[in-house]
Amino acid sequence: MSDIVPKIRQFIFDNFLFDAGEEDLGNDDSFLEQGVIDSTGVLELVEWLEETFDIKVEDEELVPENLDSVNLLARFITGKTS
Numbered sequence: 151m152s153d154i155v156p157k158i159r160q161f162i163f164d165n166f167l168f169d170a171g172e173e174d175l176g177n178d179d180s181f182l183e184q185g186v187i188d189s190t191g192v193l194e195l196v197e198w199l200e201e202t203f204d205i206k207v208e209d210e211e212l213v214p215e216n217l218d219s220v221n222l223l224a225r226f227i228t229g230k231t232s
Contacts, residue, residue: 177220
């Protein structure tokens with residue numbers, strides 16, 4: 151899981167937090183509460199997850215418990231790939 155977190159952070163900063171610094175987003179910070187990702191961003195995130203980690207994200211998995219922070223995403227990806 152340790153190599154997944156930097157990939158997720160890089161994607162988030164490259165696509166949603168263009169001018170932010172690393173200190174502006176903690177790994178447990180909610181993307182929704184922080185206004186990092188909107189509904190269009192969720193679609194971009196899912197496309198990236200499927201292409202980067204060769205996984206399929208099912209409709210019922212599109213919930214904040216899986217996708218709403220760096221650590222939640224890392225745990226979700228680890229669960230899908232192990």
